[in-house]
Amino acid sequence: MSRGWAWPIVAVVISVVLIGWYVAAGGRDYKPSADPNPCVPRQWAVTHGMSDILQQVTLSALNGAACDLHVNQYDLALAFTSQDRLSQFGRDHHISQDRLDSAVQSGINTAISDAQHSGRINELEAFGLQALVSALPTDKIIGYVQDALRNGL
């Protein structure tokens, strides 16, 4: 091998060692953590009291609605903080009010399903709650969620 090649080869070795060191130290993963898939069922955390239960319901419902709408659940959560943001969100994602209503219904059914899978309610209670939710007007549910997000519980 000619001496001319030795220098570039040493440069390659030094570069690979440095890049390898940075990758081994976590360089490829040093980015914001990825958003979980909203269509994967949530396991409820341990709850203490009604407030915790309602938080779990809200988070599961957000996931369910986001899954139904094929949008990010955290974009949807931010959209629910005001009517203006919700309207803008609908325009940005071409989502009609009817479509949003149906997604909210779907989200609440997801919350009931998550509660059942987490062992908080039994099959019969889940069935009863789903029947009750399907009878409630969706605009009232959205109004309730927005009030809860604006004022706390």
Add this chain to the structure above:
Amino acid sequence: MDRRTEIVALGLAVGLVLADSSVVILALPDILDQFSVSIERVAWVLTLFNLVLAISAVPAAFAARRLGAARVCSFGLIVFAAASLACAVAPHFDWLLAGRAVQAVGGACAVCAALELLVGRLGSDAQAALVWTAAGAIGAAAGPAIGGALTDLISWRAIFAVQVPLALFALFYVLREKGGVRSMVKPHRPSIAANLALALLSAALTAALFLVVLLLINGWGLTPLGAAVVVTAMPVTAAITYRFLPTPPSPRAEAATGLILVAGGLAALAVLPGKGWGWTLPPQALIGAGLAMALGALTRLALMGRVPLAVHGGWTIAARHAGVVVGLVVLTPVFTHDLLVQERAAEHAGTRLVLNAPLSLSHKIDLGSRLQDAINSGSPSRPPDIHPAFAPLGTTGAAPKLEAAIQDQVDRAVTHAFSRSFLYASLFALAALIPLALRRSRS
């Protein structure tokens, strides 16, 4: 007159002009704030200088050959000093841009003619090319650090103000020069391979010089002075490499080694494993060493055996600064896009952390709105300060852990926003090996 002082004065003229291609990078946020212009417009303070320098370098070199190097160099330094003064007192943004364009024309005359004058002083084309290249490389690499320090200690206007006496100092010695007119031999054709490689290397160095300081200041919140100290790693390593590293057996081997080191350093910056200026030092050291080797060797390849030297020096300046413009034009939209994507990713991550935190819903809602206020009210040129949003929650319970977790996500997003730009810059450096290899196979 002391020959050594004359050479220093000519080197200073070259370093001063070529430092100007990068010296204002750390001042851009202050210029943006002062003139209330958009980020896209403020970038023209850099782009225009490099563009005009690239366009005017070769005509300036021909002028030096026809009219006399001393005369053209003096003219260039006077124009450069006057334009620097105009930039220092610029009352509005368009004035500053016009000043930068005139600075570049004067700078092109001074740099190209200085090469001819160095040949006269040193008596050797190779020696002159070495001093000329080293002065330019150190000037370009030290530019951001010097500009950052002046901006932090005095004002962005000081960057241009200090150039006036320095240019006049060089002028004092150049005015005493005689002749500089070379024989009117038929000019050789420029080396396309070496100049193309120089252009690609310069496009890569755009990221090294500009994006590193943006990451340190706008991403990680260092002061311009702090960032200036950190980025001195590059010129210091470049100077050490020039001084102490044994020369490889051929300019091609030296250029290839340098290009690989620059590419490696930039690729390492694309996979930074954490926030912290210390992580930028090893890649900067590689880039500094690579810069010293590749820039020097490629310039020698472009100049070697070609006459007139000033004209071929002009071609290298044109290639280098065209490369800087290409780097800015290609990397700016990539970086801007990635920054928006990562802002969104950080917003999602923050929302997720707040929603899943062991806090009451009312605390979560209050915290969310305070965080949004903190992000919206912060300076667009600095990372958001989220700490005040957590103050009402106290320092006990889940709040400190949540604050640290959100800050970590913001840091990750900001750092990752630079990754693709550094990677593309690394590819520019590797692409510069292609014309080098083709030249070798043809020869």
